[in-house]
Amino acid sequence: MADLLERRLAVFGVLGDSGLEPWGEDPPRSLARAVRELDAFDWRPMGGAWRIANTPVGDALARRLL
Numbered sequence: 001m002a003d004l005l006e007r008r009l010a011v012f013g014v015l016g017d018s019g020l021e022p023w024g025e026d027p028p029r030s031l032a033r034a035v036r037e038l039d040a041f042d043w044r045p046m047g048g049a050w051r052i053a054n055t056p057v058g059d060a061l062a063r064r065l066l
Contacts, residue, residue, distance in 0.1 A: 001052075002031055009058035012050050020053040 004010040005027035013022040037049045
């Protein structure tokens with residue numbers, strides 16, 4: 001996951017009115033936050049923590065690879 005975040009291929013965020021609302025943190029902080037939130041859910045979030053989404057760069061890479 002760290003590699004996807006560092007290469008700007010994916011982001012963490014929460015669902016909002018406009019879809020995924022990225023956290024906007026740098027990759028190391030974003031990953032640390034995701035782990036903290038999973039810890040708070042005892043690693044069983046059942047949809048209650050965060051979401052992951054491709055970025056436009058991630059989407060473009062996926063299209064090239066398919």
